[in-house]
Amino acid sequence: MSKGTGKFVKGALILSVAALIAKVLSAFFRIPLGSLIGNVGMGYYGYGYPIYTFLTSIAIVAIPATLSKLVAEKRVMGQYKEAHLIFKHTMSFMIILGLTLSALFFLGAPLLIGAFKWEEQTIYSLWGLALSPIFVCIMGVYRGYFQGMQNMAPTAISQVLENFGRVVAGLGLAYFFMPNVGYAAGGASFGSVVGGVCGALVLALFYLKHKKAIYEEMDTQKQAAVSTTFKSVAKVVLVLAIPISIGAAVNSVMNFLDSAIVTARLVSGGMDQTIAADLFGQLTNTLTLVNLPLAFGMALVTSVVPAIAEAVARKDHKEMQDKMELGSRFGLLISLPAAIGLAVLAEPVMGFLFPESIQGGPILRLSAFSIPFIMLGQAMTGVLQGLGKVWIPVQALGVAAVVKAVLNIVLVGSLGILGAPLSSIAGYATFTLYNFLAVKKLTGFKLNTMLVIVKPLIAAAVMGIAAYFSYALLGNILDATSKIQNAIMTLGAVGVGAIIYVIVIFLIGGISKQDLQELKKKKEN
Incomplete structure (x- = not known):
């Protein structure tokens, strides 16, 4: 494993842990919110x-990906110096964009409700979200700058704190506004x-902490700085960020x-x-x-874009190939057991976490099978963006969206709400296949099917x-109709499944001791 690949793995792991904590907080938010x-x-x-x-998405994914590249x-x-100028000009541009998005979101809310036949009380939820783009845009620029320096810690910590603030404020406001459900949903959105x-x-505090070191590094630059203007940066950011935001927003x-x-x-x-509305x-x-x-x-995409960009800049074909396989392998090692686990325990999990949505078990069982396609599709998107082929994921998304929309109309009409997850599986599969074939054509990438797909699938x-x-x-032994006993049964089954998966994946060579030794070595570095 090369030094660059080690940095990639370490960065992906940092972001993965943070993203998992953030998602757990998000789930913790939605579970009591659903009960409320x-x-x-x-x-x-x-x-x-x-x-x-x-x-x-232009600020959550596109700007960090573009700026980091x-x-x-x-x-x-x-x-x-040029890197820092790009950061400063991008920040100014994104603040303007954030204000514009917020204004559009607030003013356009009544039009959206009328166009999609939503309940009128949905407007409070839309208004609650309206100011978010401003702060999301600011976060996107900071994250992109630090990620471009292969420093994932600021992004990771900000993700956790962002979701913590959302949980506390969202639940508090929802509770305050009950029993008015419309106001409560708006309060939750304002979180x-x-x-x-x-x-x-x-x-911002991370930037201030690192500011002295950043300026000292700029002073070591021997050659004269190239002229980098606000207009030139805005143009480049738009040219790259628009396709990246669309491609990553699958x-x-x-x-x-x-x-x-x-x-x-x-x-x-x-x-x-x-x-x-209840079914939705x-x-x-x-x-x-x-x-x-x-x-x-998303951690894979965030890490793989600057990692691939660095490998391309150094013309290191082997490192690029290693990172592509590692990203695919990492994604499927997680997504395959997650998909099968959620599918097998769909009803118990819904009964445990969303007792008011116990009918959602069949929906979850089908939705779970979209997870591997989404994960692999996101990894391939990151590879293409790192290669500078930012419009290919947009093309893939366009084809996938047509598949999803047509099947939504047909399947929801014939099967009801279950048509939605079925059409999602088809849409995500289309997106993933399109991106994978493009990567293969551009780089000659050969996926180790046995290591990357078959072994994780057997273990899962x-x-x-x-x-x-x-x-x-x-x-x-226990009564599944009891909420507490069903929770014990569900957690017990999840625990047994997780232990079995780890044992089997090691026994069949899906993860080797060498993988862990290399990872430990890079962490110590």
Whole structure:
């Protein structure tokens, strides 16, 4: 394992741990929130959230990815002053963009509600989110700058604090506004603003802490600084950030298509609007669980873009190949057991975490199988962005969105709410295959199928069988209709499954001792 690959692994692990903590906090937020405001309230909350994440994806994913790529390339050439100028100009540009997005979100809320046949009370949730883009944009610039220096700690810590602030403020405001469900959903949404303020503040403090070292590094630059203007930086950022934001926003786009089509399709089939909102709330709850392992996917994208960019700048083909395989392998080692585990224990997990959405078990079982496709698709997106082929994931998303939209219309009309997760699987699979074939064509990348896919799949299948029978055996002793006893049974089955997975993956060589030794060595470095 090369030094550059070691940095990549270390960065991916730091971000993965932070992202997992952030997602756990997010799940902790949605679980009590669902109990507090019910499925209908979660429907109000869930309608606007994909639009918010899509609008801010340019700052959450695109700007960090774009800026980290630009900064990494400049730093490899020793152009530290240019790297810092790019950071400063990008910050000014993104603050302007954040203000613009916030204004559009606030003013456009009534139009969205009318266009997609949402309940009128959804407007409070949309307004609650309106100020978030400003702070998300600021966070995106800071994160991108530090990631370009291969320093993932500021991003990791800010993610955790951002979600902590969101949980505390969102739940507190939702509780304050109950029993008015519309106001409560709006208060929960406003938690994102508070979280954004927390995240932006901690990143600003990190910058101030490192400012002296950054300027000292700039003083070591021997050659004269190249002229870097606000206009030139804004142009480059836009040219790169727009396709990166669209390509990386696959999850937001798929969820948005659910928001735009599912409820309208259910209502057009004769369903009451409130019942449709209830079903959409159940779908929103299942996505909370699907999103937990996807935290690792976003960590992969975040780490792989500057890592691949550095390898390309050094013309190190072997290191580039190593990172591509490592990203794919890392993603499937996590996503395959997550998918099978959620599918096997769908009803118990929903009964444990979302007792008011116990009917959501079949939705979760189907939704779980989209996880490996999303994870691998995100990894391939990061590779393409690192290679500078930023428009290919956009093309992939365009094709996948058409597949998702058409199948949403057809399947939701014939199967009801279960049509949504089925169409998502097809959409994500299309996105992943398109990106993978493009990477293979551009780089000649050859995936080690046995190591990357087959071995994790075998271990995950054995784990799923163990978890299923563990739950069944515990059912002979405990009462599954009791919330507390079902929780014990579910956690017990998850624990057994996790232990079995680790044992099997080591026994069949999916992870070797050499992998752990190399990782430990790089951590010590």
